[in-house]
Amino acid sequence: MTEETPKVSTLAIAHHHHELPDTPFNLWMRDELTDVLDLPHDGTRVEIIGGEIIVSPGPDYGHNAVVRGIQQRFFAAELTDPSFPWRCITTQDVKLSDIKDGYIPDLCVLSVENDKRARSAQLKKLPVQGLELTVEVTSPSTVHDDREPRRGFSGLTKWNGYARVGIPYYLLVDRDPQETRTTLFTDPDTADGKYLSSVSWAFGEAVKLPEPFGLEIPTDEWEPWQRT
Incomplete structure (x- = not known):
């Protein structure tokens, strides 16, 4: 199947x-x-x-469970500390107007102030200027569009786009059975459209989002997609 x-x-x-x-x-x-x-x-x-x-196509349950696990950590931080300055939202259209791209990240993280502005304006397409972190979880049909371009891939990917518009943090959860790693990309180079720094964790290792988030995300229950 x-x-x-x-x-x-x-x-x-x-x-x-x-x-x-x-x-x-x-x-x-x-x-x-x-x-x-x-x-x-x-x-x-x-x-x-x-x-x-x-x-x-829409993602499978395992994909959505990974997104839920990340989202839960942000919700827990918000409930524990009323001054926690970040909010997250799933499957929100994001307009990258400068490069004429339009993405639907699995998760967006933005400040409380930008969250309030977006809700008050009832935005359908969120501008990238208010985003601090975007999250993508790979599926067989999207993996090459989410990753940093690899040898033999001639096009541009979301990795390039997010860097080009200056998203400070890009978290990529790669469920490919040959990878099963989570990577946080930082230091976007807007001119070249690439991230200059990264740190990664294998599935089973806790993902440690640095400040300004200061969150630890367990990955023990994350599973790779099933090969056919």
């Missing part, structure tokens, strides 16, 4: 971007891209990564 259906590039659906009624980014910003591509409204994710339209 497969975990999920393969990712589909909509280049194959739309043939060429110039046949769309507007740019992919503009359509995505207006929430029209799904309908233009005649995609189902069933949890299918549509993102613009490196200027390319990427369609991927």
Whole structure:
């Protein structure tokens, strides 16, 4: 039994971007891209990564459980300490206007002040300027779009995009059975679109988010995805 259906590039659906009624980014910003591509409204994710339209199925339960575990640590810190300055939200559309990309991170972390502003404005597309940390958990269909580009991969990934727009912290949980590691990328180089520093932990080791978060996240129950 497969975990999920393969990712589909909509280049194959739309043939060429110039046949769309507007740019992919503009359509995505207006929430029209799904309908233009005649995609189902069933949890299918549509993102613009490196200027390319990427369609991927919704994640499996193991993926969502990892996200829940991270989110719980932020909730616990908030409940324990009323002055805890961070809030998190899942599957929020994030607009990277400077590079015309649009992502749906598995988890976003932003300050209390920026959280209040976003709620008051009832934002549908969150600007990157208010984000301190983004989290991505890999699935078979998204792994190459979430990681730092590797040899043989010619496109740009979210790793490049997050660095290009200056997200200070990018946490990547890689559930690939050959990896099973969590990596925190820091020191974004906005000019080159890459992170200059990183630290990683194997599954089973506690992830230690440094200040300004100061959180420890257990990973004992995290599991790799099942190979077919």
